[in-house]
Amino acid sequence: MRSTPAPLTAAALTVAVLAVSSSAPLIAFAAAPALAVAFWRNGLAFVALTPITAGPRRFELVTLRSRSGVFAVLAGLALALHFATWMPSVQLGSVATATALVATQPVWQGLIAAVQGRRPSTAGWVGIGLAVAGAAWATGIDVGVSAQAVLADLLALVGAMAAAVYTALGERARTRLSTTTYTWVCYGTCAALLLVVCVLGRVQLHGYDERTWAAILALVVGAQLLGHSMFNYALHRTSATTVSVLILLEVPGAALLAWAWLGQTPRAAALPGLGLLVAGVAVVVLGDARVRRRAATASLADGADPEDR
Template sequence: MTNDTLKIPVFIPLIIGIIAISFSSIFVKWSDAPVSVQGMYRLVFTLFLMLPFTLKHIKALKSISLRKWLLLLLSGTFLALHFLFWMGSLKLTTVASSTILLSLQPVFVMAGAYFAFREKTSKPAIIGMLVAITGAVMIGWGDIGISKQHIQGDILSILGTIVVAVHMLIGQKLLKTIPAAIYSFSVFLSAVIVFAGYNTLLHIPMTGYSDKDWGIFLLLAIVPTVFGHVLFNWLLKYVTAATISMAILGEPVGATLLAYLLLNETLTFSQWAGGAIVLLGLYYFLKNTRILKKDKPPAPIKSPVTAGPIVKKG
């Protein structure tokens, strides 16, 4: 970790990541496979794609302590739970509703970062966050709570939002001392193990799926995972977890538009207006969010979630 300055404008990789993760909900909707199987193979293919880059940092494994390995396992567990909850929500509710609730992630991340890292955010940044969240709520306002099934989907999306916030906060802590490639590979491998155990316990078939489903598994690995989650993990070296979470607010805009074009999910005027407000709030937040300096380690944190120093969070 010798560099603490990004050599390209931060908005470029952020926009690439937002576009990539916006396709995630579309791919999930297109597949008929159980979400736990989609999540598992999504990460299995990602591991194969990452392997050549990860091997370059193989020597770094010797410096990882047992405590850090446990945190990596914990981060992977929360990532698996995120995919399980959020991808499950897409089977019960609309893309707009699911991604809207997922966009509330900055609320949990900022709260966790404050208690875990004593990380403060400027008032203008908070205003930007509130504006963006207001726009996000407008996008999905007409869809949320339409039926019991929609409510169940909403609850799953909220649970997915909470656990991904924890995942990201752990990442912010570990990436201070662990190369991004090692971090992502270890976390994804941990998540695959969790998924495999889950599928085995519930007797969910892990083979016998159509060529279409296998193609979607691969697309999930390449587009939203590599160009989305892996990219955001790398960016955590240069910006705060709250900044990454705020950038992800762009996902509801992209996902809702894609759902309109590819899934024939209709959009209301409030959803169009909300999308514009999300982008405005996102820009204002990013403009007023400080760059995280790597030479200033976070304050020790205590959290009931991690039974020790805390963890932070798609």
Template sequence: MEQPKIHPYLPIFIGVVSVSLSAIFVKLANEEAGIIAFYRMLFSVIIMAPLFFWKYTAELKQLSKRDWLFSSIAGVFLSFHFILWFESLNYTSVASSTVLVTLQPIFAFVGTYFFFKEEITVKTIFAGAIAIIGSVLISWGDFKLSGTAFYGDILALIACALITAYLLFGQDVRKRLSLVTYTMIVYVVSTITLFLYVVIKGESFGPYSTIDWIWFILLAIVPNLLGHTLFNWSIKYVSTNVISIAILFEPIGAAVLAIFIFQEYLIATQIIGGLVVIFGIILFVIDDKKILKYFSKKA
């Protein structure tokens, strides 16, 4: 593997911190979920537009009707993922919401099994069961804490299912398009969808305070463009499993930040449930063959 000038773990670490800030910025923005999501996507499109129009517009000619359809559906799913996830943060804690959203690999496993007939193994079933037990612990603890917290957990779980659907529809299209072109199409569709959502709900597009505009822009720059771009850069030098496991530290980073910023202290079921979820997903994404190969070398 080609060696980069800097160690890939440094960009991965910065990427994890960047995506961990997403829930924090959303909670700090004092506006409706649809508005926050709309401006997050709009500013992302505006920032990406110069690069797209300079280098990637020719790729649009390669798109089939199926590609346009699947990309558009992905954009719609992404829109409602943001709406429901941001809304969940109004009801439940940053820790619970972000942990439940990280169940994405388990939802993806179910989706790829039904749509792409991918293989089921005993390990994936076992790992999925562990992660689900962890999510039940979190939700049960939040339910005992308050009904609204439990409602927020449900919204976060639905948001997780929607982001998985977004990835499944994009899986085929990404084989033929660059990341920039595909992302631009999805973000534009998502922005239009969110615009219509805000109009239908009768919410105002402004004016807002200066600090809210800052949160909107930071949401576009930090978790959207910086965080995921660094992950995409790192994937050239490290295994996908390294990225997958690194992303699981997002809830930990977000939870720690929430303690200092919002004084959201964790209860026992949140801590235990969160650790169980993370363990289950690590078990799910880890590569058994590489582990066996590693230990056989040591032997």
């Protein structure tokens, strides 16, 4: 594993959180079908990364035949499912609720870790319970609003599950692939699948006004290249669970942007549920951090470098 300074990883994660916070408001702002926006943000990011992958990083292309390459492709498929469900949920419902529900990703990440034999701590299970209860509270409020709002909530939850799978697969792929190569494969796979879906579904892929194209380009540069790519970078030094938890910070950021820019004020009745959801994910974070500190202490006591374990 390459030696990456902790401050550099922290900076990458900070940039990523700030960048992805703009994602949901931009999606809601864009006057284009959500699936089309999802295709363009991944397709254009793939094009932007191609000169680097085919140039300075071309020697890594031979490693795509390995297990890491397979994991990268599978991660791209999971990312496509994430975008195909979450992005429509933003346009069908509210930015704040959709962002909060997709932030349950750490909960699903913890369940994936449990299936892999890495059972969450007691605090982790408590946090999962709180987050699920909060999601039920918040989405229950939408039942009395409209069927469209309920559909938006369900799509956001599926998007959270797909994001957890995407991050878990990315953690495996990043063991051998650089950030650029992994991201290029992942975005390319995602864009190809979304293009097929858009063509089969006869989704309009062009003819948008200037403000919509500006929003799409802002998504590519911000949420995609600076957001997702920086999270992918951090996966080489940070666990998938930790990365998923940090994405929680997107919730207040997106809600504030939607309120200030789009005039979307979260429904008061849903706020306690959203608060409980955020608290649950925070408990998952703290529990994971405590387990990692204990593991690091045990490693030092054994005379081993925690980074090599």
